[in-house]
Every structure is written in structure tokens, then in C-alpha cells.
Amino acid sequence: MAKILVVDDAMFMRNKTSKLLQENGYEVVEASNGEEAVARYMRENPDLVLMDITMPVLDGIESLKQLRAYDPEAKVVMVTALGQKSMVLEAIKAGARDFIVKPFQPDQLLEAVRKQCEA
């Protein structure tokens, strides 16, 4: 099964997302900020990254840019909140494949993940 890197500074969100993915057969690795995400990506080589935007140390946009510079094929789905429109736009420009809006329904997340893993 596909390996997914879940990046979020909120333990609660990481936990909830990881649990949902694991219950649906995905292998999950986690990172709690953008910098950690880059390091974990290099080590774990995941199939997909779910990337939060507002994070300490290195935010989701910068992390995405670094990931795409390291691996131009990196598949990243942004996990965003309402009110972050301009940042999501920037993320799409920087190569994010998709985005989902918090709070999301489990099906919405699984659908977005499934699409990326199939593609």
C-alpha cells in the first residue's frame, strides 16, 4: 500500500488524519513542521505528502517548494483552512497537486488521497 507523509503542527490533526489513513490500509509517516517534512521525505520517500500550511519553523508553502526542488515528481496535497486562498494559490503554482479544506469529511480526504495514489 502507498506510503503517506502527514505533515501538520497540530498533534490532534496529525493523529486524526493518520488514524483514518491507517484504517484504510495506508502506511503513514508523520512530521510536525515543514523542515521535518523535508527531512522525512528524503528518508522515507513517500508516495504522497499531505501538507498543512500554517506551521512553525518552516511553513507548508516553503516546505512544498523545497520538496519539489529535491524531487520534481513529489506529489503534495495541501491541507488548508478557509481564508488561506492566496497561499493555496501559491502552493498550486509551486506544484501542489491538490488541496483539501479543513475541516474535511473522512471521505473527502480518502478520495483526494486515492486519486493521487492512482495517478
Place this chain on the structure above:
Amino acid sequence: MKKDDLAEFQEDLQIFLIELDEILADTERNLVDLERSPDAALVQEVFRAMHTVKGGAATLGLDDAVEVTHTMESIMERVRSGEQELTSEMVDALFHVLDWLKMWKVSLEEHMDSPPAEDLIKEMQRFVLEPHTESAKVKTRPADGKHTLGEELNQKLDEYLSQNMPVYEVVVKFRPDADLLSVRCFQVFTLVSEAVDVIFSEPSVDEMESDDVGDVLTMYISCEDGGEMARQIAGSVGDVIEVSVTPYKPTNAPEAGRESPDATVKTSSLGRTVRVDVELLDFLMNMIGELVIDRTRLTQLASRLLVDKDTAVIGNELAALASHLQRTSQELQEGIMKARLLPLKNIFSKFPRMIRDLANRCGKQIDLEIRGENTELDRTVLEVIDDPLIHILRNAVDHGIETPEERRHMGKPERGKVILSAWHEENQVVIEITDDGAGMDPEALKRSAVNKGLVSVEEAGRLSEKEALELIFMPGFSTAKVATQVSGRGVGMDVVRTNLERINGHVEVRSRLGVGTTFTLKLPLTLAIMRALLVECSGCIYAIPTSSVEEAITVSKDGIQTIKGKPTLLVRGRIFPFVSLEGVLNDDPWAHQHGLQYAVLTRSNGEALALGVDDLIGEEEIVLKDMGKMLARLKGIAGATILPDGDPALILDVNRLL
């Protein structure tokens, strides 16, 4: 809600609340710092904190908190972008949000109704210049996907056709209620552009960026595959409900693009941590206590076997076994103790806010510096020291630090400083509270004590500076002339000392007039196991915690003198009231004191005391056993322990002896 859903909600909520605790503590501290000096990084941190709480609350469907945190997030957003300056009025309002969130958290934990939020939201909205609404707006645009092409565009498309490049019209329909529709449009546009040549789009990229979009995106593309790739790409984007591709001709009927969801495979997963009830930890600790006792008895048995040549071999093996058991039980003990440890941050985190509020109320300017907040202590010790720390800090604000004017007069910086620091020292944790305030005047303390009738003029005259400072720990002593709003809670330093001594801790004070005051708290890492002096009196064995023992001495018959009709013991010029341990426990302190061989010098309730006993057995590591409420009510008894030979012994609470 189904039962599983409810259970899952509760589990999610638990995790959310744990995180909320941390976030609230950090944010409170950040706000206090921010109020002092503006800092972009702190603004970002506070913004992020509210953003995180909002996200979590939204995920759990807790709408009232979403609304409250949203107002705070908006304000921080404006501060961050420079639209608004952070005034102290705003900081107050932000603190109110934190207060509300704390109450809200409790209401969640206790399954009660949420606190009302209307007033708070109103208060916050005063600062938000224009109401901030973020719900996705759907602009009115042609929803049928038909587009009237301008002259210019027609020409451009015709040019493509004339060069034998096929052109297709791709109409993408989104769910009208989708979030961030403009970004969805942009996403489709971007992904399709990567694969094929997009000649024109409606809305344009500019319109997407300025949020001027509807629920339909129309693109004219040129490609060689009949538009199949574009259809697939657009169809794979979230919130897209329909994609139609038609060869370029003025009008065409749309066609649906569909997907079928796959069944997902369910597997179970387990987390990496478990929650353990404190009671279970206490039980395990108690069991380890038993092991410690068994180990000591084994060692004693071994030493008896070793004496005899015939049994020495078994004795040796037994000794080896005992020493192995010792290592094992020690490691077990350390493991459990670690599980009970919590960082001081848990109680320290609320102090910056507290000091800020108190200082504002007194018209003082005070910086609180916290060091060593990650130092860990047993959770019970943590609970016990909370009130004493609050009391000492309140005193520092109220009586320690001077007003800005007074400080200016003294040539001190107007801002006072309180430093709260903690560190490990051998088997103890030391906590120090230092202020650079007025300090205490030993002479004033003496006068005050005499006026209150706590000491005589003569006694006061004999006190050294250090001893004069000790007066503040006497019951009934308080330097404040008027009970102020801040520290007049009827709790004195005597209660602080008593509370700490009850957990085998200790408090000391140093002070220099005009320079400042330092309180030093020494605390045991854990409560369950303590060192005690075992004594015997009238055939019973008692354990006296070594922390309350000053000295144990031999008593000579002529060492006991009667002063004012009461027996006293003179030790190197110091006078100790002399009572028999058995007598004091039987409420007849002056009885049974003849023929006592030893005395334990100690303090009870702030007073020096010599406890007469028949025999000193020695110092031992004892395990405090929980003996229930019956025993706890006995005067002067802290609990019980089991001795190496299996006999029970009472542990004295020296402070409550008299």
C-alpha cells in the same frame, strides 16, 4: 450518533484537549511578552495557535469555539499584516478569549454546556474594522457553460483551426458550495495547462486570483487526443461534478465525466502511547514498595546464614539473589517514578499571566523570567507546591517590587524583575523565586513580631538578621499593614512552610534591604519513598522523616531542667521544650519523660521541640503506605510503613504533633 462514533469523538476530543492545554499555556505567555514588546514572530505564533485551535474545533464540530477563535485569529491576522496595531486594550480582549477557551475546555471535560460567547465575540469585533466573512461566495455567472465568444477570441481560435490544430471547448462544473472555488478553478487550469495548450479561459487567471469566479470554468484548448487528457485531469480534481469536452463550434451540449469510488480496505491500527490512571501508578508504586521490603528482609536473612559455616554457601547465594532483586526493584521503581513525573511547566505556565494581571492592578511594572520549566517533579509534589508558589509570587508583586516612582527614586530601573527558576540538585528539586524589590528589613520584622505578641522584646533583641527573617514563617505573622486585594487571602508564609514540610520539602528566605528577596524551596522528587529515623518509645517503633530531624542526641539526667514548671532540654545554649514521644501522642505531653535515653531535636509548628525516646534504631528508607482516612485523622501521624522485619510502624507528622 452511533456508539462507535461517540467513542471515536471522545477519543479525538481527549487528544484535542491535551493539545489545547499546551496551546493555551504557550499563547498566554506569548501574549504577556507581546504586550511588553512587539515581535513579529510572537504575533505569528499567537496567530498560528488560534488557527490550530480553530481547525481542531471545526473538525470536531464545536462551532462556538470556532467562532471565538476565528475572531482572535482575524485580529492577529490584521496585526500581522500591519493593518492594526496591538493595543493593551486588545491584549486584554485576547486574554478574555483565552479565559473563555479555558472555561470552554472545562465544560467539555465535565460534559456541561459551553460558556456564553456572544459578549466576547462582540468585544472582539470592536477591533475588527470590517466584519470578516470567509464563506465561499458564488458569483452569478452563466451556469450552463455556454459562452458568448468575443470577436477577438473567435479569430484566435479560427487561426488554430486554420493551422490544422484541433480546438476543444472544455466546460468544468464545480459543486456550487465548494470551499475556495477560485483555487479549484486555478487548480484545474494549472493542471490542464501542464498537459495541453490552453488558449483562453473564462474566468481568467486574474479573475481567479481576485476571487471573481463562479461554479463553472470554461477553457478552450488545443490538443491531439480529442481532449481526452484534459477531461481526465479536470475530472480528477476535487469538487468537480461535471466535465464536458466538445470540438470547438459555437454551441455544444455538455457530457458528464464520471468516476466510481473504490471499496476501501479496513485494517485496525494501534497507537504508540497509552493513558494510565494515576491510581494504577500509585498501586504499582505500592507493590514496588513491598518488593523493596522483601529485598531488605532477604538481605537480613542472608547475613544470618552467612554467620554459620554450614549455611554460608546458601547465604552467599541468597545474598546474590537479594542484590539482583535490589537492582531489579530499583529499576522498576525508577521507571514508575518517571511515569509519575511532570514538568514544572504545568504550573509555571500560568504565572506570566498572573504576574501581569497583578502588576497592572498594583500599578507596577514587572517582568517575570522563568528558567528550568522543564524540570520534572512527581505530580503529587507538583500539586502541593502550586499554592505556595502562588503565594510567594503574589508577595513579590505586592510587597517586594516597588512602584515605578519609588524605584526611580532609588536609582533602580522602573521595571521590576521576578525570576522563577528551577533545577535538579542531587535527589532534590530546587525552586527559587527572586525579586529585585525592596527587600525585608529585619528590624521592622522584629518590631512587627513584638507588636503582635509573637516574641518578647528581649527575644527579638537576641535574634540575628537571619533569624529575624525567619519570623515571617511564624503563624500569625504578616508584614502587610492592610490586607490588600492581591495577597490578602488569609494565607501566610506559615502555611507555605507547613505545606512544604508536609511533603518533606523545605523553604528558606534570604533578603537584603533595598536589593531584593529570594525564597528557596527544596523539594523531594517523589513522595512515596522517604528516609526516616526509626525510634522506639514504650515498646513501639516510630518513623520520623529525616527531613524534620535536626539532630538526635543522648540525654543525660541533669540535662533536663524545669523552667516555668515545664521540662526543658538545654543543648549548646539553645532551649528545647522536652516531651516524651509517647506522651505527646497520648495528648499528655508532660508525662512519661523519666528515664528517656535519647532526644530527637525537631520543629513542630514552627517551634523547637525535643522528643524523648527510649532508643534510636537507625536511619532507613521507608515506604509510605496508604492506610486510609482513619489513620490520617490521628494527630501527629502522617501514615504508616512496614519495617524490614515485617512489623508496621507509624510515621510521625512532626508538624502536627503539638
